[in-house]
Amino acid sequence: MWSQLSSLLSAFTLTASVGDNDIVDDGVKQVAVIGAGAGGTATAYYLQQFAEQAGLTVNITLFEKTDRVGGRTLITYPYDEPLEAVELGASIFVESNQIIFNATQEFNLTLREPDSAADDLLGIWNGENFVFTQNSQSWGWWNLAKLFWRYGMAPYKTQKLVQSTLQTFMKLYEEPYFPFLSLTQRLEELDLLKITGATGAQFLADNEISELFARDIIQAATRVNYASNLEYIHGVETMVSLASEGAMQIVGGNWQVFDRMLQRSNATVHRNTQVGSIAFKNNTGPGADAKYILSTRPTRSDAEILEEHYPVAFDKVVVATPWQFADITAKGDVLQHAIDEIPYTKLHVTLFCSPFRLSPSYFNMSPGTKTPDSVLTTLGPDEEPKEGAAGGGKAGFYSISTLRAITNPKTLKEEYLYKVFSPEKLTPEFLSAILGAKVPDTFVSEDGGAPVEEEGVAISPISWYYPHIFHSYPIEYPRVTFQDPLVGSGVYYTSGIESFISTMETSALMGRNIARLIADELAALLDGETEQGEPEVQEKVAPMPEVLGDEDEFTPEEL
Incomplete structure (x- = not known):
């Protein structure tokens, strides 16, 4: 020093x-x-x-x-284990991200699929019930059938809309649109200002995407990716929220x-x-x-x-x-x-390890029911969309992900690594509720409160805990000048x-x-x-x- x-x-x-x-x-x-x-x-x-x-x-x-x-x-290391790196922000990119992907190839960086639990049951929760669930082991006809049965042609229309918007954006990479001295002028030439000038809700409605599909599915994507409800994010960023096919990250x-x-x-x-x-x-x-x-x-x-x-x-x-x-x-x-000066979102990212799975009772599910490993959230049908921290709605958080199984170096037992996006700091009460086990105020059982016991063996509800606050991205209000x-x-x-x-x-x-x-x-x-x-x-x-x-x-x- x-x-x-x-x-x-x-x-x-x-x-x-x-x-x-x-x-x-x-x-x-x-x-x-x-x-x-x-x-x-x-x-x-x-x-x-x-x-x-x-x-x-x-x-x-x-x-x-x-x-x-x-x-x-930015990454951190659970239990200070260098082989267990986990992303805090900017977690994934896709192959169509030409600059990032091509650079990984040039620099011989090792790629892998993003973290996910083995069976990876995904649920979208509105604060009262799950409006949609999907299992990664049945990505094919069964999940498609569920989508079309509930939402009609909206999934197909949305996919086409995403592809069209992103294909237009990709023109910024090449002549005659690249390079540009005026971003506003280029977006006008590409006819994208009419999309950035509308809210996500307006843009979807104008393209005949049903309100139900927009609220249940698309809004879950804008919340987990940009901490925004559809009324507070513009149309282009709404489309970007859905463009995660082929997601990857660097080892x-x-x-x-x-x-x-x-x-x-x-x-x-x-x-x-x-x-x-x-x-x-x-x-x-x-x-x-x-x-x-x-x-x-x-x-x-x-x-x-x-x-x-x-x-x-x-x-x-x-x-x-x-x-x-x-x-x-x-x-x-x-x-x-x-x-x-544009307003940036204040996002709380919380990582922790626990031997407990997410509690079904917190999500109003019957005891013994398998709780989704990853929970995205949306608003209920009667909730008024709001911005900022108030935008979390009844759910109170944007997402909970079970990233992967991880070995606790003290007990040598397998636990679960969780990641939570939320508008506010997590409380011991919230953590206790989602795990179905008492979490002490210190978040670390050996320093406060009696640990849970299972078959006479003390179990720490949370064995590792890491909170972080990001000014993660701008609040993407509709606008027509950049x-x-x-x-x-x-x-x-x-x-x-x-x-x-x-x-x-x-x-x-x-x-x-x-x-x-x-x-x-x-x-x-x-x-x-x-x-x-x-x-x-x-x-x-x-x-x-x-x-x-x-x-x-x-x-x-x-x-």
């Missing part, structure tokens, strides 16, 4: 002696990326590729305020794909480093030759260290983290277009795409898009220098319109 702190002090003593006029500038194009999540690592990875293809020399410097890579792709954690991207980019990486401000070098203004200086400070140390200028002037800066959580000051006219990636003359922003679609893949897509924009602009400047001996600004598009604010983000009441 002391040697690390000494190194930090030495580094920042050096930067303290560097003034604005002394910042290193050796002619090589310098790009700063702030954030090592999906968007930031994809930006660095693709920028290195595009620069090499164009014959450009680019130095990439990435700043990450934590000590890890992957952003919201050891999905974060590894972004770690490999960062390694392959050859970027200089500063972990535990907070960027405090972005300013023009020497107080110059925006323009083709603008250069930026960043102030940084360590986020993990045993002593207070003042924020100092990083000793390199950057030609381009990419902010690859939600601006409202970044704690960065943009000085002067660095931001020429306001960054839209944040564009260029927010200053040389400043780019990745997180604007999240209010359109919030996934690992789409964040990586925006990173790839920004990398292409930067490479194209630097190549154009290089051509100008080569042909005329001095830089030549080549305007590719008309000036950007001002990004519109909250008045363009509609609530269901306004619609």
Whole structure:
């Protein structure tokens, strides 16, 4: 610890002696990326590729305020067992996620199917009863027959609607739609704004999907994937919620794909480093030759260290983290277009291990009845849809999943690993009810309360417990304008795409898009220098319109 702190002090003593006029500038194009999540690592990875293809020399410097890579792709280890990694967020991706899947193949990462219990009985619960159940061992004609018997042609229509919407979205990956300086313009060209401008409920109704199927099945998907009822999520994200066919994850954690991207980019990486401000070098203004200086400070140390200028002037800066959580000051006219602040969902993710199965009595089932291993939730027919924590309804949670059997290292007995998504912190009373066993207030029996006994042997109701709170994704209100990636003359922003679609893949897509924009602009400047001996600004598009604010983000009441 002391040697690390000494190194930090030495580094920042050096930067303290560097003034604005002394910042290193050796002619090589310098790009700063702030954030090592999906968007930031994809930006660095693709920028290195595009620069090499164009014959450009680019130095990439990435700043990450934590000590890890992957952003919201986060894992933990039950019982501190390294072979039992379990995802907390961004748990799955699918083969149609071209960027993520292709990267796993390039980096030789091992894939597997997502966690699930052996017999995997799925139930959708509305707080009073199960409106639908499905067994993974009979995915074929029997489950299809149940769906069509109860919901008619709605399942078939929905499948076609999902396929059509996603096929349209996939055009963003290729010319002439890629790259894009205006996300709003591209979505208008692809005729997707009419879908993002409607609630999920409206979009489904307009396409003659029955209200019963929407409430029972589709809403269960929007709740487990985006913690939202259909009246508080737009149509495109509703379709994305249903696109989980062929789901997979990376053995050891999905974060590894972004770690490999960062390694392959050859970027200089500063972990535990907070960027405090972005300013023009020497107080110059925006323009083709603008250069930026960043102030940084360590986020993990045993002593207070003042924020100092990083000793390199950057030609381009990419902010690859939600601006409202970044704690960065943009000085002067660095931001020429306001960054839209959008509300993020506060999601409680709780993992725990227990020898007890889910209790049938909690779900109003007869004693001895097999309880579903995975429980999704929806609203009852008489419940009013609400947003935020109140949106949980009578069910009170979004999902409970029995991920897999796991061996308790203390007892050497098999237990069950559970994962719960909820709008509020779980209580001992709730845990006691769903397990049918008294859970002490401490959640760990050896430290509080008498353990349950079975045949004279003490059993801990919960043997391992891990709660986590995520600002997991934006609340996807219907809207028809979206944040564009260029927010200053040389400043780019990745997180604007999240209010359109919030996934690992789409964040990586925006990173790839920004990398292409930067490479194209630097190549154009290089051509100008080569042909005329001095830089030549080549305007590719008309000036950007001002990004519109909250008045363009509609609530269901306004619609």
